[in-house]
Amino acid sequence: MNFISAQDVFFDDKATLAMGAAFDEACGSLRRFARYKKVRELIAKRIIEAAKTGELDPDPPLFASDTGIWHR
Numbered sequence: 001m002n003f004i005s006a007q008d009v010f011f012d013d014k015a016t017l018a019m020g021a022a023f024d025e026a027c028g029s030l031r032r033f034a035r036y037k038k039v040r041e042l043i044a045k046r047i048i049e050a051a052k053t054g055e056l057d058p059d060p061p062l063f064a065s066d067t068g069i070w071h072r
């Protein structure tokens with residue numbers, strides 16, 4: 001099992017896959033705004049913060065309320 005560190009926080013493979021899916025969906029929903037590095041960094045930071053609390057379900061309505069990233 002691989003672990004990825006984010007500021008002394010470690011995520012297992014399942015968490016990393018869920019975070020990647022959430023990142024991809026957030027970037028896809030933001031379309032052209034996601035091409036900016038600062039926007040992608042903000043998305044990643046918000047996803048990491050949500051994952052630190054144990055939130056791994058990238059369901060957009062729930063995830064949007066937890067992170068403020070996107071709404072559908």
